[in-house]
Amino acid sequence: MEAAQLAYFLLDGAEHVEGLPLPDDELIGLAKRRSGDRPFCVIRNWIILDVMVSASDEKSLEAHGLQPTVMLGREIVFDSRNQGSRPGGLRSSFQYSFVESVFASKDTLYYLAGPGFRKHTSLTAVLTLDNVG
Incomplete structure (x- = not known):
C-alpha cells in the first residue's frame, strides 16, 4: 500500500x-519543565489510533499497564534525545497514559x-x- 493511500485510509472518518x-517554543519549554529526566518529543500533525486487538492481547497489554492505542506523528518539532527537531515521522509504542494532550508510552512522553x-x-x-516508505 502506498503512503498516500494509507494516509487517506487512516484519516477517513477520523475524529478531529x-x-x-x-x-513551539512555549511547548518545548513546558515539556522540558514537566518531563524531568524522561525522554520527550513535541509533535505536530498527529493521529491517535485506538487499535482493535483480541481480548487476550488486550488483557496482556493491561497486565503491563498499557492500552491498545498508539500515536503517529508526522512532524517532530523537538526530540529531547537530540535536542532539536528531526526529519521523518514516528509511531509510538502502546499507550501508558494520555492526559491533557500528553501521550505517554512506557519510555517517552509525546506533547x-x-x-x-x-x-x-x-x-x-x-x-x-x-513497511510504508
Missing part, C-alpha cells in the same frame, strides 16, 4: 481532536500540539505502517 494550543485526529483501526493497518 485539539492538542496543546501553544507556539501533542495543535490539531490532530483520533480513529479506531486494525492492528494490521498499524503494522503496515512499518
